[in-house]
Amino acid sequence: MLKYLRSKVVSVDRLTPEQLTVFGRLDDDLYGIQLEAIFSLDTLQIKEISGKWHRWTTPECPRALDHLQSAVGCSVGTGFRDHVQKSLGRSGCRHFANLLIEMGDAAKNARLMIQFEMAKKHQPDLTIETFYATTHKDISIISETTIKTINESESERQVDSSIEKKQIDKPSARKDSNNFCMDLHLHSSPESPCSTIRVYEQILDAKNVGINGIVLTDHNYIWPEEKIRELRKKYAFTVIGGNEITTEHGDILVYGFKENIKGIVPIKKLRQKVVDCGGFMAAAHPFRAFLVIGGNQLVQSVKDASQKRVFEYVDAIEIYNGKCSEKENLLACEVATYLELKGIAGSDAHEKGSIGRFTTDFFEPVNTESDFLEQLHAGSFSISSLF
Amino acid sequence: MPNPSRFKFSRNRSTSVVSIDSGTLCSSQMLIDMFNKISLDVFVIIPEMEIKDIKAHVDYCIDPVERKAVGELSRLKDLRIGPGIRKVAKGLVSEDVSDSQLIFMFEEACQGIILNMTREMATQLPDNQDIDIQIFQEMVKANPRLYNRCAAYSKGSSLVEGLDLESGEKQC
Numbered sequence: 001m002l003k004y005l006r007s008k009v010v011s012v013d014r015l016t017p018e019q020l021t022v023f024g025r026l027d028d029d030l031y032g033i034q035l036e037a038i039f040s041l042d043t044l045q046i047k048e049i050s051g052k053w054h055r056w057t058t059p060e061c062p063r064a065l066d067h068l069q070s071a072v073g074c075s076v077g078t079g080f081r082d083h084v085q086k087s088l089g090r091s092g093c094r095h096f097a098n099l100l101i102e103m104g105d106a107a108k109n110a111r112l113m114i115q116f117e118m119a120k121k122h123q124p125d126l127t128i129e130t131f132y133a134t135t136h137k138d139i140s141i142i143s144e145t146t147i148k149t150i151n152e153s154e155s156e157r158q159v160d161s162s163i164e165k166k167q168i169d170k171p172s173a174r175k176d177s178n179n180f181c182m183d184l185h186l187h188s189s190p191e192s193p194c195s196t197i198r199v200y201e202q203i204l205d206a207k208n209v210g211i212n213g214i215v216l217t218d219h220n221y222i223w224p225e226e227k228i229r230e231l232r233k234k235y236a237f238t239v240i241g242g243n244e245i246t247t248e249h250g251d252i253l254v255y256g257f258k259e260n261i262k263g264i265v266p267i268k269k270l271r272q273k274v275v276d277c278g279g280f281m282a283a284a285h286p287f288r289a290f291l292v293i294g295g296n297q298l299v300q301s302v303k304d305a306s307q308k309r310v311f312e313y314v315d316a317i318e319i320y321n322g323k324c325s326e327k328e329n330l331l332a333c334e335v336a337t338y339l340e341l342k343g344i345a346g347s348d349a350h351e352k353g354s355i356g357r358f359t360t361d362f363f364e365p366v367n368t369e370s371d372f373l374e375q376l377h378a379g380s381f382s383i384s385s386l387f
Numbered sequence: 388m389p390n391p392s393r394f395k396f397s398r399n400r401s402t403s404v405v406s407i408d409s410g411t412l413c414s415s416q417m418l419i420d421m422f423n424k425i426s427l428d429v430f431v432i433i434p435e436m437e438i439k440d441i442k443a444h445v446d447y448c449i450d451p452v453e454r455k456a457v458g459e460l461s462r463l464k465d466l467r468i469g470p471g472i473r474k475v476a477k478g479l480v481s482e483d484v485s486d487s488q489l490i491f492m493f494e495e496a497c498q499g500i501i502l503n504m505t506r507e508m509a510t511q512l513p514d515n516q517d518i519d520i521q522i523f524q525e526m527v528k529a530n531p532r533l534y535n536r537c538a539a540y541s542k543g544s545s546l547v548e549g550l551d552l553e554s555g556e557k558q559c
Binding site: 001002003004005006007008009010011012013014028029030057058059060061063064066067089090091092093094102106109110112113114117128129132133246247248249250251263264288289300304307308309323325326327 | 394395396397398399400401402403404405406412420421422434435436449450451465466467469470471474475478479499502503505506507509520523529530531532535536537538539540541543544545546
């Protein structure tokens with residue numbers, strides 16, 4: 001049975017010799033939008049844009065029209081996709097962004113077709129395939145116009161009746177704790193491109209909220225040991241270098257492992273390497289899902305949720321993540337309990353004001369990475385929250 | 388308005404999600420334009436959101452990398468559709484294939500699965516012009532990541548008015 005259908009139709013006309021007029025229409029059960037944009041033929045720069053809503057999901061969706069002009073001046077090429085996603089997609093509407101990116105790709109192809117037709121006048125037997133292979137090998141049809149989905153949701157959960165219900169302790173509010181409170185998950189700029197806060201700001205923020213240490217877990221980035229030592233000394237604060245590594249089974253927080261991994265690493269291979277060096281792995285936000293969705297169709301029992309293969313390769317689960325919803329964190333807690341895996345916590349802070357939302361509180365002070373790893377492996381910690 | 392010259396570039400792209408059985412969805416992408424005619428099916432186990440199988444067919448394309456990409460789609464089996472799948476998918480296929488139209492179609496097909504879920508949730512809302520704003524406010528409170536994700540859920544919108552949501556803006 002058909003459950004969902006989305007159609008995107010884009011057409012490109014050459015109304016003047018120097019410009020391409022691109023019409024786009026996106027239509028599905030949720031959204032109906034249309035855009036018209038004028039691109040310069042030589043640089044594929046957006047000169048004008050206008051749009052219209054036909055169908056939306058919230059009464060405030062039409063506000064996105066005000067943001068369309070953020071795309072004017074942007075050219076199809078390096079950075080086009082990112083710019084459209086970040087400006088129009090994030091501040092306006094990701095479906096407008098989706099359509100505009102498709103239109104940009106169509107404009108690029110239209111220009112290629114025009115170039116081909118010009119070349120064909122001089123070489124009548126030229127085929128588009130030959131033309132593309134010989135002249136436009138460098139043109140990647142979609143390379144700058146792919147669409148990053150920013151849709152996220154919240155998964156529902158259903159406790160399997162066959163599983164003994166265990167009491168999941170909510171993190172205790174952090175008040176005059178005698179423990180050594182550490183945020184085990186945060187991102188700094190520019191080491192993580194998605195972060196907007198510098199490492200020194202993270203440290204100052206952490207001190208302000210009264211926690212005792214942080215672990216820098218930038219995406220696939222290893223902090224140099226000397227830089228870590230410098231930060232510790234300068235701010236008289238515990239700073240440990242960690243990493244958040246992407247595998248085919250999701251993001252993994254890795255501690256005590258110094259290899260600079262680039263790209264996607266198979267989790268089995270990563271596990272072997274981390275074990276060999278005495279490191280520690282935790283599945284980061286394992287149930288963080290897409291925004292908006294999250295109806296009953298994604299109800300998953302704890303037992304079923306526990307079957308995720310990632311859990312076979314980790315020492316712990318991040319059971320409290322500052323960017324996850326309460327339900328997502330709760331499911332992570334229940335799965336950790338069910339699998340008898342340790343549970344750690346972190347803020348996943350990417351900006352000012354987020355650090356310390358959840359912390360992992362060690363029973364003994366952490367002064368060195370060895371102290372940290374020893375207590376992690378021993379499970380000598382509890383979890384607390386800022387609020 | 389001037390009448391267009393004979394030149395015209397056209398493209399149709401469609402995503403359809405079909406329920407195969409109670410635990411499987413198939414998201415199909417079809418692309419047809421002057422350079423490509425490609426179709427792709429992604430079979431997904433629900434509620435795990437895991438990709439069970441992927442099939443693709445290239446009728447024609449001007450870039451031979453598309454045909455190469457067909458052979459690499461099997462690397463994307465068993466992935467879970469969720470945040471970051473684009474990054475993971477691009478990282479699992481070879482570099483010359485990662486920017487192909489077919490990998491983009493895979494991303495769009497995954498997006499179709501998510502939009503299908505969104506549609507199902509939307510059908511639970513009252514079907515009238517004056518939906519109670521509180522319904523949306525509850526949605527943002529339950530899932531603060533919605534805040535600042537689009538114009539409808541950003542400062543100045545009635546959907547977030549009076550809510551304390553200043554943190555939780557970004558995540559990777």
